[in-house]
Amino acid sequence: MDSRIMTALSDRVLELGPKPAPDSPYKHFKLTRDEDGVAWLLFDRAGAGANTLSADVMEEFDAVLAAIETERPAGLVLRSAKPSGFIAGADVNEFRGASDPGMVETRIRAAHAVVDHLEALKLPTVAVIHGFCLGGGLEVALACQSRIAIDGARFGFPEVMLGLHPGLGGTARFTALVNPTQSMALMLTGRTIDARRAKALGLVDAVTQERHVRGAVRDALFGRLKRAEPRLLTRAANVGPVRGLLAKRMRSEAAKAASREHYPAPYALIDLWETHGGSKAAMLKAEQASFAKLMVTPTAQNLIRVFFLREQMKKVAGSGNTIKQVHVIGAGAMGGDIAAWVAGQGFRVSLADMKAEPIAGAVKRAADLYGKIIRKPTEVRDALDRLVPDMDGEGVRNADLIIEAVPEKLELKQKVYAGIEPRMKPGAILATNTSSIPLQDLRTTLARPERLVGLHFFNPVSRLQLVEVVSHDGNDAQVLKDALAFVGAIDRLPLPVKSSPGFLVNRALTPYMLEAMVMLDEKIDQRLIDAAAEQFGMPMGPIELADQVGLDICLDVGDMLRTKFGDLLPPTPAWLRDKVAKGELGRKTGKGFYTWKDGKAQKAPLPETGPRVTDQMIDRLVLPMRHDLRYRLCTVPRRPAELCAHARRGECRVRLARACRSIRRSFRA
């Protein structure tokens, strides 16, 4: 809820101990002393909205620690002065383009020394953690003797998503403190956990609120707060033979997600723990070498690049969102899921459809989604309250943004526009989720075409972070800016593209998927085609992807692209049209190329004897995509191939997370 009073008093929320003097001798830190003689060390990285650990920060941190050692306070509180959170991790920028593992190791050794320094202080230490506490931030917290979490804090080691593993002592300290079946799973998945879960795992000693920080700190420093100690099971799991057994299982689960060749980080982490788990000193040392080795792999360097491309996209979004009320037209698979996502992000969304059935289905899918991603039942309820079924299309009147997601028929869409345009607010934006109809065609009947944009979401909306923001030559610049900011505000990544056929993602994917159709025509087993693509490193094969996207959509996109590029694309097989005509549309109807059950394609394993994936198969699938992108058949602002890799990354993450879930499951069993 927007709370006027809480907004006005927001600077009183964080409990930062005594007020620091205005002239701190440090650039990134402030050090104060309270009435109990306890030192409060506030981390407030200069010129940044969030704290990250860079070389100069670590250097200064070391100097502060030395000063604390001299001053000998009664205890030390370490916390962040940034409202956004504790520490978001290491400054990834410093390792961009690293190619010499020796150099990386030297630098990481220096950082290790600072964290070891913190751990070795001869006074009680406590980290007070609010907001995000990730990667290097969590590693610093692990070097304190006690950790207190503020409600809403989130913990995790996202390094694996950059092709790395923790490198500031986290692998050793985390597995020593928390049962390796849990701590390894967290590091292998990159998943974050909330404060309550962190308490249950023994990662933090208490969960409280800002108003009780003083009391909690006192108890933590003066021995009145019971510290989470490594449990018996944790010690048992760190014993040599047990490690070997567990590591084997972790490896086989990791293999289901990605091969060692494509994604060495999880394997390096498992190797590191298997060899050195149980011996902190050895593991701390070996972690440095292993981390340095991973850092210079193409996987890590490419993923770091992708990380910065994502940051770039976030910058493209900007922060000036002005949209509050959203109206979605069409409660089908896409419209319903877009509305659910947007409402889940705190917006009020009216979801219009002529019929109650699709709206009811969308409400159910929304409830299922919220049940998974929102912990508190009251917040699930509030999200569902914000998703307003609208059978009379009344939401148009008050909407700042209207997203049309009706079937891909030009006349139908134009009819919808004719009905709503007179009722739209003067400043409202009209967006279409079309994947195949050029905006130049859609705009012809509009009174004000300058406010028509494309907002092209991908299926499944809640998982795929990329949203193409499609413009045409008659757009109002402000409308585009507002649309980009909106996409940022709903925690998606906007990709500005011009309205050329297929936009970017489908332009790149269609030749690949059509080639797969041609291969099917040649009687190649569909499971083999998918296996070839997966062997190349795709998170999902083209046949399964076509089912996921919907064969009707694939057909529309293919046809539309062919009108533009003609023979450059392989022809659509006639049997695909038949399939669509029969209503075998893929996942959404339960049957496409595969039969779908509970959102999963039912794939029998390939026969033991029979054809195998060949390099030629992989080339056939992948080269058309590369070729097209290289020759820039699509018009995008910059670096299409990288952005496309970016688009895939969301799927990579999902896939990894899924694999790691099954790792955890197998441990429970």
Add this chain to the structure above:
Amino acid sequence: MARPVFIVDGSRTPFLKARSGPGPFTPVDLAVQCGRPLLARQPFAPKDFDQVILGCVNVIADEMNPARVAALRLGMGEDMVAFTVQINCGSGMQSIDTAYRYIREGHADMILAGGTEALSHAPLVWPNSGVRWFAGLAAAKGVAAKLAAAFKLRPRDLKPIIGLERGLTDPVTDLNMGQTAEVVGHLFGITRAQSDAYAAESHRRLAHAQGAGFLKGEVETAFSRDGKFFDHDDGVRPDSTAESLAKLRPVFERPWGQVTAGNSSQITDGASWVILASDAAVAKYKLTPKAAIVDSNWAALDPGIMGLGPVMSATPLLQRNGLTITDVETWELNEAFATQVLGCLAAWNDDKFCREILGLDGAAGEIDRERLNVDGGAISLGHPVGTSGNRIVLHLVNAMKRLGTRRGVATECIGGGLGGAMLIEAV
């Protein structure tokens, strides 16, 4: 200087018959379900209201002051004043009446007034002896004391009391509401056959109204999180006839009573909202008033014959405005029981009653059945107690608009011996 007060819009949920166990919506859920589409179609923002007033009788523990919870859940903002009113079956009209008075006196310009009730969520209550046992157990210190306290439990301590049953029993006369209808029926000579015929007609009228689309814009489809939707009052039985209803056994006074489940209002869940506005608000937001509230009146009487509440409350209301019952072109008289509705009509036509009780010169006259409850009532669509008073005002306004009538009265009997009435005029 009293200001005119307009009803500009309103909507309700379908009324959902309580079948087995709690229904899909709590009281506030229901208020949110019909409030959202109503607010969405207004040319102003939800935050533009001055107040929210909601009637609710059976408030559940999770939703204390349901008006405020509903206002927040409807996105009306942190600074929306909201309170809940309770006058039993009149609660939904009490909210309108309170809003009407605030606006008339110039203290507010726009108020959302509603009623909500989820009778299917009425609790099972532990008997007091059971509560005492539990408290004793909690207070006992030490294992021995705990065990001793635990062994004091007797089976009857755990027998739940059905909250709804107690709620529908008058605490002063200890008569169930159905029994009060039996008394009224007896005093005014209403027969079982008349009651059953009235009930069958109620079903026929509602079914016709549903089929003809008369409820469009009034009843908003409700969606539950398990993917179901509810788009009509589901208690309607178009195939009910006087003959089929005659086969039912009396439920309150066996074996000779005349009040049956078939000629009583149904136990249902439902919510309803009405938007009231001053002429200043009408001008500011360019609203189109549907009707104006002219006056309202509450009356009290012997709780044992509470069913006569409409007669007691509406008659002075009309007198005060220089009207007789025949001047009213459209009536909504809440159908708590067919016997009770017919008892009210008979009372107005009873010379002695009108002279001695109402102070008239003689019988007030007959109310033409064609003017009364034209699209059915609580017998066919149900009686969520805190909601009905709101629904009859909302439907009266809509029915008057459709029929082109100038003057209407919505009135109800209220458990505990009260009656409420509201005089509406077309604009």
